Amino acid sequence: MKFAYRFSNLLGTVYRRGNLNFTCDGNSVISPVGNRVTVFDLKNNKSNTLPLTTRYNVKCVGLSPDGRLAIIVDEGGNALLVSLVCRSVLHRFHFKGSVHSVSFSPDGRKFVITKGNIAQMYHAPGRKREFNAFVLDKTYFGPYDETTHIDWTDDSRCFAVGSKDMSTWVFGAERWDNLIYYALGGHKDAIVACFFESNSLDLYTLSQDGALCVWQCDTPPEGLRLKAPTGWKADLLQREKEEEEEEEERETTIRGKATPASEEQQGKVKYSRLAKYFFNKEGDFNNLTAAAYHKKIHLLVTGFASGIFHLHELPEFNLIHSLSISDQRIESVAINSSGDWIALGCSGLGQLLGGEWQSDSYVFKQQGHFNSMGALGNSPSTGYVIVTSSMDGTVRAFDLHRYRNFRTFTSPRPTQFSCVAVDSSGEIVCAGAQDSFEIFIWSMQTGRLLEVLSGHEGPISGLCFNPMKSILASASWDKTVRLWDMVDSWRTTETLALTSDALAVTYRPDGAELAVATLNAQITFWDPENAVQTGSIEGRHDLKTGRKELDKITAKHSAKGKAFTTLCYSADGQSVLPGGMSKFVCIYHVREQILRKKFEISCNLSLDAMEEFLNRRKMTEFGNLALIDQDAGEENGVAIPLPGVRKGDMSSRHFKPEIRVTSLRFSPTGRCWAATTTEGLLIYSLDTQMLFDPFELDTSVTPGRIRAALRQRDFTRAILMAVRLNEKLLLQETLESVPWDEKLTLSAPPSPELYVEKMLEFLASSFEVSPHLEFHLIGTQKLMAHGQKLKSRAGKLLPAVQFLQKSIQRHLDDVSKLCDWNRYNIQYALAVSKQRGMKRPSEPLGSEEEADASDEDSLHLLGGGHGDGDDGDTLL
Known part of the structure; x- marks a missing residue:
C-alpha cells in the first residue's frame, strides 16, 4: 500500500474572513478559508483549495492584473507570493506588522500594502528569477490612524488610501511636482472604501456611517508633472536639456522667430466636493462594512452590518437593487471584470454568495458549518440517504435527490443520541444514547421502533455494523464492547472487556477484525468470532498534543490525558488510521503494530493547542496576555454575546478554537481519505503524477x-x-x-x-x-x-476492483442517460410522424412543402437536420 498522500481539497468551509477577488476571466472567486485559499469556479460549479498554507489566518489577498500571481498575507504579516498557474509558492516575505490590505497597480509594476497608519509601495516581482522578489520603493505617511483601503488610478500614477481617522489621502506613485499628497475630509466616521473614477483623478469616498462623498479634481491625470531631480541626475538632465535648446535655436533661426510657449500652470492639484449622499439606514447598528466599484459601468455595491447590500449607479447615486442575504455582517464585496456577477462574503455565518445582479439569480450560494464538524461517511454506489443523530433526541434521514428530511426517528422518552449507524442493506437504523445507556433500533422503511437494547452501564460512544454480517458492535464508557446479533432476537453474542473507556470502534472491511480506541490512548484489535484480542498499539507518544495558551501544565503532561477519538481501517485492511485531540493523524500497520506515517493536518497558529511551548513574549508581570480580550466586540475572531442581547453587548468575548480531528474515513478505492477537523473537511489523496515509482525494475527494462x-x-x-x-x-x-x-x-x-x-x-x-x-x-x-x-489476494485487490467499478459505473450512468434521451426522442418523432401520416388523407396540409417542413421540425428536436452550423447531439 502506498502512503504518498497529499492534501487535495478543503470542503465544508467556504469563507472565514478577508477580501474576495474575482479572477481575470470573471468566472472564479478567490476566497480565504482559514490559513488556506480556495478558488470557486462559478461556471463549472467546482471548488479547489490551493496546496499552500500560511502561519495564521489569511487576512488579505492581492491579485495581479494578469491573474498569474497573488500575494497572500496572514494576520501576523507573513506574505506568500503564489503562482496561480503552477499553484506553488514562489517567495516568502514578512512585512513586520499586521497588514490590512494589498493592491497591485493596473500596469502590474508595483503594489501597495497598508499597515498601521502608513502605506508602503513595493516593486512587483517580475517574470525573471530574483533574489528578493519584494523591493521597497517608498513609504507614505499621513494618516493618524489605521489605514483601511487602497485604490489605484487607471494609469497607475496615483493611489488613494482610506483611514479610520475619517480622512482619505491621495498619493503620487511617482515624484510629481504638483501632487505629493492630498488629504480629503468631510466624513464623520471611519473610511471603509475609496474609488477613483475611470481615467480620472475624481474620487468617491465611503464612510462607516453610510455617507458617500463625490470629489472632483481640477487636474486630469496627464496634467501631472514630474518633479525635477537633484544631484547627478539633475546634471545629466541639464546637459540633455541644453542640447535640446541648442537644436531648437537652430530651427528658429531657419524658420524665423517663433512665439514663446505659454508657461505651464504652476498650481497644485486641488479637490472640491461636488455632492454628499447618505444610504438609507434602518438603525444605528446598520453600519456600512464593505464596498466595491466597477469603473466601466459605474456600479457601486455596498454591504452593511445587517446583511443588506445595495447597488447604486454613480455619480447620480440611483438605487438599482436592495437585497438581503442574511442578518449577519457582510465582510467583503467583489465585482467581476465584466460587471455581471458580484460576490459577497459573510464571516459570521461563513457564507459565500455569488450572483448575477441583473437577473436577481444566485449562481453560487454556500454556507459552511457554524460549528466544527463531528462526523462523515462514504456514500456506497446506491446510497442516496444521509442519517444523522442529535442531542435533541431525534435521528433524521435526508434524501439527497430532493434535499429534504423524509424520516424522523424518535425514542419513547426524550434522550440524547451520541452516535448512529446504518447496516449495509440500509434497512436498519441504530442510535446510541448518552444519558440512558441504551441502543435504539428503527426500521428505515416504516420508521417504527423495533427494539431497545440494554446492557451497557455507561454512555454509548460508538456504533458500527459488520460489513459482511448482521452484527452490531457498540462501544461504551463502561470499558466494554458488546456484539449484538440483529437476526437472532437482538441478543448479545459477545462482550469484550477493555482496560479503559472505549471511545471508538470500527470493523475491518472484510469483517474479520475489530479495532477499538480507548481512553488510555491505546488501540486494541480483536477477533470478533472468538472474542480474542490479537494485538494492541500504544499511541500516546504519537499524539504530540500542543499546549493551550491558558494551560498551567506543559504539553508533555497534557498529552497524558489525550487519546484517539476516531479511527478507521484502510481499504485493504492492512493499516488503521486514528486521530483525535491532536493536529496529527497517524497510519499504523496492524500486523507489525508500527507507525508507518504521520500527517500534520494543520499548521495554523490562529488555532489553540498548536504550539508545544508558550510564547514568552505574551507573559507579563500581570499574567498572560491571552487573558485580555483586546479585540472584544469587533469583527475579528468569534464573538459570543449573551442570550437575547441584540445591541450594545459589553460581554462579547473571543476565543481560539482548539485543533482536533473528530472523524476519519478511507475511500473504498484506497486512493484518498478524509478527516473532519476544526478547519473543515480535509481531503488527502495519492498524487503520483510527479512520482517515479517503478515495480521490480532492472537494467533490462527501458x-x-x-x-x-x-x-x-x-x-x-x-x-x-x-x-x-x-x-x-x-x-x-x-x-x-x-x-x-x-x-x-x-x-x-x-x-x-x-x-x-x-x-x-x-x-x-x-x-x-x-x-x-x-x-x-x-x-x-x-x-x-x-x-x-487471485482469490488468495482478494483482500489486497479489493481497493483496485472498487476503483475500477466506480469508473465503469460512472460511464454506465452517462451512457444510459444519453441512450434514454435518444430512445424517448425517437419514440416521440415516430409518434409525431405517425400522427401526421394519419391526418394526411383526410386533413391534408396546405402543401407538400409544409408537410416536409413539419417533419424537419420534428427532426430538429432530436438535434438532427441539415441547418447551417447545427451542432446538435447525434443519435446513437
Whole structure:
C-alpha cells in the first residue's frame, strides 16, 4: 500500500474572513478559508483549495492584473507570493506588522500594502528569477490612524488610501511636482472604501456611517508633472536639456522667430466636493462594512452590518437593487471584470454568495458549518440517504435527490443520541444514547421502533455494523464492547472487556477484525468470532498534543490525558488510521503494530493547542496576555454575546478554537481519505503524477526496449515491462498500441497476479480520462480471466476492483442517460410522424412543402437536420 498522500481539497468551509477577488476571466472567486485559499469556479460549479498554507489566518489577498500571481498575507504579516498557474509558492516575505490590505497597480509594476497608519509601495516581482522578489520603493505617511483601503488610478500614477481617522489621502506613485499628497475630509466616521473614477483623478469616498462623498479634481491625470531631480541626475538632465535648446535655436533661426510657449500652470492639484449622499439606514447598528466599484459601468455595491447590500449607479447615486442575504455582517464585496456577477462574503455565518445582479439569480450560494464538524461517511454506489443523530433526541434521514428530511426517528422518552449507524442493506437504523445507556433500533422503511437494547452501564460512544454480517458492535464508557446479533432476537453474542473507556470502534472491511480506541490512548484489535484480542498499539507518544495558551501544565503532561477519538481501517485492511485531540493523524500497520506515517493536518497558529511551548513574549508581570480580550466586540475572531442581547453587548468575548480531528474515513478505492477537523473537511489523496515509482525494475527494462517489443508485436512482454517501469504515459502508449482483436494474456512467470493488480489500477484511472471506452473494457474482461488465481489476494485487490467499478459505473450512468434521451426522442418523432401520416388523407396540409417542413421540425428536436452550423447531439 502506498502512503504518498497529499492534501487535495478543503470542503465544508467556504469563507472565514478577508477580501474576495474575482479572477481575470470573471468566472472564479478567490476566497480565504482559514490559513488556506480556495478558488470557486462559478461556471463549472467546482471548488479547489490551493496546496499552500500560511502561519495564521489569511487576512488579505492581492491579485495581479494578469491573474498569474497573488500575494497572500496572514494576520501576523507573513506574505506568500503564489503562482496561480503552477499553484506553488514562489517567495516568502514578512512585512513586520499586521497588514490590512494589498493592491497591485493596473500596469502590474508595483503594489501597495497598508499597515498601521502608513502605506508602503513595493516593486512587483517580475517574470525573471530574483533574489528578493519584494523591493521597497517608498513609504507614505499621513494618516493618524489605521489605514483601511487602497485604490489605484487607471494609469497607475496615483493611489488613494482610506483611514479610520475619517480622512482619505491621495498619493503620487511617482515624484510629481504638483501632487505629493492630498488629504480629503468631510466624513464623520471611519473610511471603509475609496474609488477613483475611470481615467480620472475624481474620487468617491465611503464612510462607516453610510455617507458617500463625490470629489472632483481640477487636474486630469496627464496634467501631472514630474518633479525635477537633484544631484547627478539633475546634471545629466541639464546637459540633455541644453542640447535640446541648442537644436531648437537652430530651427528658429531657419524658420524665423517663433512665439514663446505659454508657461505651464504652476498650481497644485486641488479637490472640491461636488455632492454628499447618505444610504438609507434602518438603525444605528446598520453600519456600512464593505464596498466595491466597477469603473466601466459605474456600479457601486455596498454591504452593511445587517446583511443588506445595495447597488447604486454613480455619480447620480440611483438605487438599482436592495437585497438581503442574511442578518449577519457582510465582510467583503467583489465585482467581476465584466460587471455581471458580484460576490459577497459573510464571516459570521461563513457564507459565500455569488450572483448575477441583473437577473436577481444566485449562481453560487454556500454556507459552511457554524460549528466544527463531528462526523462523515462514504456514500456506497446506491446510497442516496444521509442519517444523522442529535442531542435533541431525534435521528433524521435526508434524501439527497430532493434535499429534504423524509424520516424522523424518535425514542419513547426524550434522550440524547451520541452516535448512529446504518447496516449495509440500509434497512436498519441504530442510535446510541448518552444519558440512558441504551441502543435504539428503527426500521428505515416504516420508521417504527423495533427494539431497545440494554446492557451497557455507561454512555454509548460508538456504533458500527459488520460489513459482511448482521452484527452490531457498540462501544461504551463502561470499558466494554458488546456484539449484538440483529437476526437472532437482538441478543448479545459477545462482550469484550477493555482496560479503559472505549471511545471508538470500527470493523475491518472484510469483517474479520475489530479495532477499538480507548481512553488510555491505546488501540486494541480483536477477533470478533472468538472474542480474542490479537494485538494492541500504544499511541500516546504519537499524539504530540500542543499546549493551550491558558494551560498551567506543559504539553508533555497534557498529552497524558489525550487519546484517539476516531479511527478507521484502510481499504485493504492492512493499516488503521486514528486521530483525535491532536493536529496529527497517524497510519499504523496492524500486523507489525508500527507507525508507518504521520500527517500534520494543520499548521495554523490562529488555532489553540498548536504550539508545544508558550510564547514568552505574551507573559507579563500581570499574567498572560491571552487573558485580555483586546479585540472584544469587533469583527475579528468569534464573538459570543449573551442570550437575547441584540445591541450594545459589553460581554462579547473571543476565543481560539482548539485543533482536533473528530472523524476519519478511507475511500473504498484506497486512493484518498478524509478527516473532519476544526478547519473543515480535509481531503488527502495519492498524487503520483510527479512520482517515479517503478515495480521490480532492472537494467533490462527501458523505454527503448518497450517500444522495440511493440514493433516486434510482442505485446505481452511490452506490457509487462511497461508495468514494471510504472510510467503512466508510457503504459498508456503501450496498451493503446495493442490491436483490439489481440488476446491479452498476462501469464508470464513469475507471479502474474502482481501484474494484474497494477493493470487494474491503471485501467481504473484510464477510464476517467481516456476516450477508448470499448478498448479498455475488452482489456478489463481479459484481465478478469485471472479471477481464479487471485482469490488468495482478494483482500489486497479489493481497493483496485472498487476503483475500477466506480469508473465503469460512472460511464454506465452517462451512457444510459444519453441512450434514454435518444430512445424517448425517437419514440416521440415516430409518434409525431405517425400522427401526421394519419391526418394526411383526410386533413391534408396546405402543401407538400409544409408537410416536409413539419417533419424537419420534428427532426430538429432530436438535434438532427441539415441547418447551417447545427451542432446538435447525434443519435446513437
